[in-house]
Amino acid sequence: MDEKNEQKKRITINDIARISGYSKTAVSFAFNDPSRISVKACQTIRKVAEDLGYYPDPLARNFSLQRHGSIGFLLPQDIHYSFQNPYIMQVVEGIGSVCQKYGNTLTLIPPLNESVVDAVRSAAVDGLITQGMGVEMEIVDSIRKRKIPFVTIDGIPSPDMPSVNIDDRQAAFEIMDLVLATGHRSIAIVGLSKVSYEKNTTDSIQNKRLEGYLAAMEPYGLDFSCSGIDTYTCECTIDEGRQIARLLIGSGNLPTCVVTMSDIVAIGCMLEFSDQGLRIPQDISVVGFDNIQEASFIIPALTTIDQPASEKGRRAAEMLFSMIKGTYAAEKHLFIPYRLVKRESLGVPKETP
Amino acid sequence: MDEKNEQKKRITINDIARISGYSKTAVSFAFNDPSRISVKACQTIRKVAEDLGYYPDPLARNFSLQRHGSIGFLLPQDIHYSFQNPYIMQVVEGIGSVCQKYGNTLTLIPPLNESVVDAVRSAAVDGLITQGMGVEMEIVDSIRKRKIPFVTIDGIPSPDMPSVNIDDRQAAFEIMDLVLATGHRSIAIVGLSKVSYEKNTTDSIQNKRLEGYLAAMEPYGLDFSCSGIDTYTCECTIDEGRQIARLLIGSGNLPTCVVTMSDIVAIGCMLEFSDQGLRIPQDISVVGFDNIQEASFIIPALTTIDQPASEKGRRAAEMLFSMIKGTYAAEKHLFIPYRLVKRESLGVPKETP
DNA sequence: CTGAAAGCGCTTACAG
DNA sequence: CTGAAAGCGCTTACAG
Numbered sequence: 137m138d139e140k141n142e143q144k145k146r147i148t149i150n151d152i153a154r155i156s157g158y159s160k161t162a163v164s165f166a167f168n169d170p171s172r173i174s175v176k177a178c179q180t181i182r183k184v185a186e187d188l189g190y191y192p193d194p195l196a197r198n199f200s201l202q203r204h205g206s207i208g209f210l211l212p213q214d215i216h217y218s219f220q221n222p223y224i225m226q227v228v229e230g231i232g233s234v235c236q237k238y239g240n241t242l243t244l245i246p247p248l249n250e251s252v253v254d255a256v257r258s259a260a261v262d263g264l265i266t267q268g269m270g271v272e273m274e275i276v277d278s279i280r281k282r283k284i285p286f287v288t289i290d291g292i293p294s295p296d297m298p299s300v301n302i303d304d305r306q307a308a309f310e311i312m313d314l315v316l317a318t319g320h321r322s323i324a325i326v327g328l329s330k331v332s333y334e335k336n337t338t339d340s341i342q343n344k345r346l347e348g349y350l351a352a353m354e355p356y357g358l359d360f361s362c363s364g365i366d367t368y369t370c371e372c373t374i375d376e377g378r379q380i381a382r383l384l385i386g387s388g389n390l391p392t393c394v395v396t397m398s399d400i401v402a403i404g405c406m407l408e409f410s411d412q413g414l415r416i417p418q419d420i421s422v423v424g425f426d427n428i429q430e431a432s433f434i435i436p437a438l439t440t441i442d443q444p445a446s447e448k449g450r451r452a453a454e455m456l457f458s459m460i461k462g463t464y465a466a467e468k469h470l471f472i473p474y475r476l477v478k479r480e481s482l483g484v485p486k487e488t489p
Numbered sequence: 490m491d492e493k494n495e496q497k498k499r500i501t502i503n504d505i506a507r508i509s510g511y512s513k514t515a516v517s518f519a520f521n522d523p524s525r526i527s528v529k530a531c532q533t534i535r536k537v538a539e540d541l542g543y544y545p546d547p548l549a550r551n552f553s554l555q556r557h558g559s560i561g562f563l564l565p566q567d568i569h570y571s572f573q574n575p576y577i578m579q580v581v582e583g584i585g586s587v588c589q590k591y592g593n594t595l596t597l598i599p600p601l602n603e604s605v606v607d608a609v610r611s612a613a614v615d616g617l618i619t620q621g622m623g624v625e626m627e628i629v630d631s632i633r634k635r636k637i638p639f640v641t642i643d644g645i646p647s648p649d650m651p652s653v654n655i656d657d658r659q660a661a662f663e664i665m666d667l668v669l670a671t672g673h674r675s676i677a678i679v680g681l682s683k684v685s686y687e688k689n690t691t692d693s694i695q696n697k698r699l700e701g702y703l704a705a706m707e708p709y710g711l712d713f714s715c716s717g718i719d720t721y722t723c724e725c726t727i728d729e730g731r732q733i734a735r736l737l738i739g740s741g742n743l744p745t746c747v748v749t750m751s752d753i754v755a756i757g758c759m760l761e762f763s764d765q766g767l768r769i770p771q772d773i774s775v776v777g778f779d780n781i782q783e784a785s786f787i788i789p790a791l792t793t794i795d796q797p798a799s800e801k802g803r804r805a806a807e808m809l810f811s812m813i814k815g816t817y818a819a820e821k822h823l824f825i826p827y828r829l830v831k832r833e834s835l836g837v838p839k840e841t842p
Numbered sequence: 843c844t845g846a847a848a849g850c851g852c853t854t855a856c857a858g
Numbered sequence: 859c860t861g862a863a864a865g866c867g868c869t870t871a872c873a874g
Contacts (some may be wrong), residue, residue: 146636148867159845164869174843189634194611196867199552200850204613206596215589219582220782222575229572236568236599241612243559243596246589258547259594260557260613281542283499374782407786429573429727433760435788501851512861517853527859549851552866 147190156184167192198260206241207231207456208261210275212268212331213371215246221372221400222428223445224267227289230449231265238457247331253278263456265289265449268331270340271297285459287452290341293469298459300452302474304341307441308348310476311423312395314439316356319485320393320421322364325349326380326405328397329371345397345425364391370401377404385412390420392485399424399431399440406434406481417483427477436480444472500543509537520545551613559594560584560809561614563628565621565684566724568599574725574753575781576798577620580642583802584618591810600684606631616809618642618802621684623693624650638812640805643694646822651812653805655827657694660794661701663829664776665748667792669709672838673746673774675717678702679733679758681750682724698750698778717744723754730757738765743773745838752777752784752793759787759834770836780830789833797825 153160158177165172166181173181185191198204209231211218218224228242235242243261245252256264256278263284269276269291276297279286286297293299315323327342346360346367353359360367368383370376377400384390385408396402402424406416414420416436424431427442451470506513511530518525519534526534538544551557562584564571571577581595588595596614598605609617609631616637622629622644629650632639639650646652668676680695699713699720706712713720721736723729730753737743738761749755755777759769767773769789777784780795804823 146867149869150867153845160868161845161847161870162843165844168869172843177843191610191634192869193867194613195552195555195557196850197611197869198613199548199852199866200868200870202548202850204548205611206613208594215582215585219578219585225572225578229568232568232572232597232599235597236601239601239604239608241561241596241598241608243594244585244588245594246585248589248592251592255592255594257544258550258558260547260551260559281544283542374786403786430783430786433727433756433783434786499851502853503851506861513852514854514861514863515859518860521853525859530859545853546851549866550853552850552868553852553854555866 146193147188149190149192151188152181152185152190155188156181164192204260204262205239206243206261207235207453207460208243208245208256208259208264210245210252210256210264210266211247212266213247213329215244217371217373220374221398222430223372223398223400223426223443226428226445227267227449230446230451231453232449233446234450234453234457240457257282263287263460265452265456266291268328268340269297270294273331285456287456287459289448289452292340292344298455298468300448300455300470300472301341302441302443302448302472304344305348305351307425307474307476308345308397309352310348311425311439311441312349312352314476314478315393315395315421315423315482316352316358318393318421318482320391321356321358322391322393322485323366324380324384324391324394325360325365325367326377326394326396326398326401327367327369329369342397349395366391372398372400374400374404374407377401377406378408379404381405381408381412385409385414393421393423393482395423397425399426399428399438402438402440402481403430403434406438416481418486421482421485423482427475431477432479434481439479439482440477442475442477444474447472499546500541502543502545504541505534505538505543508541509534517545557613557615558592559596559614560588560616560618560806560813561596561598561609561612563598563605563609563617563619564600565619566600566682568597570724570726573727574751575783576725576751576753576779576796579781579798580620580802583799583804584806585802586799587803587806587810593810610635616640616813618805618809619644621681621693622650623647626684638809640809640812642801642805645693645697651808651821653801653808653823653825654694655794655796655801655825657697658701658704660778660827660829661698661750662705663701664778664792664794665702665705667829667831668746668748668774668776668835669705669711671746671774671835673744674709674711675744675746675838676719677733677737677744677747678713678718678720679730679747679749679751679754680720680722682722695750702748719744725751725753727753727757727760730754730759731761732757734758734761734765738762738767746774746776746835748776750778752779752781752791755791755793755834756783756787759791769834771839774835774838776835780828784830785832787834792832792835793830795828795830797827800825 424440777793
């Protein structure tokens with residue numbers, strides 16, 4: 137009935153037990169805790185196992201042990217977008233380094249719109265790290281229902297939802313304050329697109345940053361309704377950054393500065409501006425957010441907020457593993473320092489209206 | 490006040506069956522194949538499940554289904570290095586997009602030196618994609634022992650080891666030929682470091698590329714033993730690229746061109762050269778390999794080989810899923826087109842000796 | 843040191 | 859449409 141080519145049946149612990157003449161218990165110990173059996177038993181069992189190419193089935197082992205040996209990272213955007221954003225990749229790197237430390241793997245969960253809830257429910261993970269999650273999201277209920285620990289990075293700190301953040305409001309305040317102090321009054325703000333699988337999010341780091349911008353603008357008598365202050369949103373990719381730049385150029389009413397919430401978008405804008413013959417910062421200034429590696433080597437170098445992306449990932453993962461082990465007792469809402477990085481992409485505007 | 494609902498015991502299919510008055514079979518069908526039971530039964534069961542916050546345990550489900558619902562990617566280098574290389578990230582993105590398509594997750598397996606064999610043996614994956622693997626590697630035996638399908642990207646095509654590659658030899662030939670035709674005779678070649686978890690690899694794409702370089706050099710009467718032709722190796726990071734550049738400058742015998750096997754290393758070299766006051770390509774030329782995004786926006790733009798990284802990942806993943814499903818029958822060794830990309834980082838050397 | 847046996851929580855072929 | 863029962867392959871508390 138089955139097309140049994142060579143190995144008709146997988147070799148199990150039972151086969152090894154039978155052939156070696158020991159019990160399943162002994163075979164199990166031979167692999168997991170040799171000190172519990174005699175040296176002779178261990179050798180015999182291992183020999184038989186080796187000859188038959190046996191190794192404990194991870195699926196059965198994990199099931200018996202009631203753990204997966206992996207933590208999950210729920211990608212905030214479609215995988216195609218997430219991987220184009222070096223900031224996200226650094227976060228993942230930080231998470232991964234902690235997984236490595238604890239001998240776990242890192243499971244990337246694509247945020248398929250329709251099925252993200254199912255994906256989260258059925259993912260083979262012992263815990264979950266999410267990016268940009270608010271308590272009001274439907275997905276939070278799903279995770280809670282699963283009763284696995286989770287931590288959110290760049291989400292909104294809430295009770296029962298451990299988080300790792302920088303002070304986005306203050307960081308945004310600082311960079312906008314610098315932009316305004318430099319003389320800019322005509323500003324395009326480019327925000328982040330929403331987490332891909334949630335349609336009705338009201339609370340987010342985007343809002344925190346907008347609050348910060350607004351607070352910086354207030355002393356200058358500006359707010360988002362003023363003419364000259366416009367807001368946009370796009371995915372975090374170079375291409376969409378370029379599109380925003382084209383949009384601004386096409387509008388015939390170019391701002392003197394573009395304030396983005398993401399370096400990768402800022403770089404997209406810069407590249408497009410350059411391609412279209414605009415000089416940065418003489419003709420237009422651009423500032424970013426994140427301080428990805430590329431921000432320092434694009435010419436001119438990008439003024440931005442340095443975020444400790446890898447550290448965010450690491451701290452979140454460390455928290456998560458503590459929670460999984462049940463030893464977690466520390467502060468549930470971490471705030472990590474950021475740093476304003478002044479470089480050449482921000483200059484004095486040609487004319488201040 | 491149900492103590493046992495709190496955290497004493499997890500709610501299982503048995504609880505739902507008992508409380509709803511239906512069998513475990515019916516409960517299972519309510520979640521997996523509602524058409525097999527009556528509408529009424531389905532509603533009743535779902536209601537009870539909802540009230541109790543029940544959802545089939547993924548661990549048990551996967552065990553019963555004998556599949557993990559995830560494929561693994563064995564990182565070629567330490568996670569810290571792998572994530573700094575946009576080429577690798579693009580490959581992962583390609584793999585991930587296919588996982589998303591098939592409703593699977595993507596498990597990243599950190600290549601911890603000591604335990605990579607164990608990691609591979611125990612990873613909760615239905616198949617494995619590796620980067621830069623040769624048949625002679627110890628890890629191959631481990632994977633085979635696990636009897637899960639695997640595909641290698643940028644490895645050496647071998648029987649029973651499906652692979653996805655470009656023609657590295659020819660690509661390397663073309664770019665070296667261009668370098669030589671441009672007039673360079675004093676060349677530093679910067680290769681890739683070995684796959685982190687294997688110490689004695691003789692066969693690799695690095696060697697294929699060296700063959701290509703050599704073939705291009707031959708008509709010019711050059712080979713690796715010639716004075717002026719030097720070879721180096723480093724991790725694929727900007728920092729190590731910079732180190733190579735410093736090494737070259739420090740040697741007092743600067744080549745006229747640096748030929749690297751990785752854009753990220755090329756960019757590191759370029760940044761360091763620039764920082765040290767050398768002009769590219771007037772004072773020194775640099776060429777890369779991969780054509781990562783950054784290669785097009787660094788100034789001067791990088792001459793390189795365009796590799797379809799994302800496509801490599803996608804093709805490898807598609808192969809792997811076919812193998813997992815047992816429907817695989819096509820060509821086992823894929824070669825994908827590459828493209829020589831001429832940009833400004835390669836120029837005519839100042840003096841041709 | 844050793845082994846019998848009770849789980850771990852599902853899925854599904856089979857019979858009614 | 860429905861349910862009893864046989865797996866899936868391990869781990870480990872317990873008794874000898």
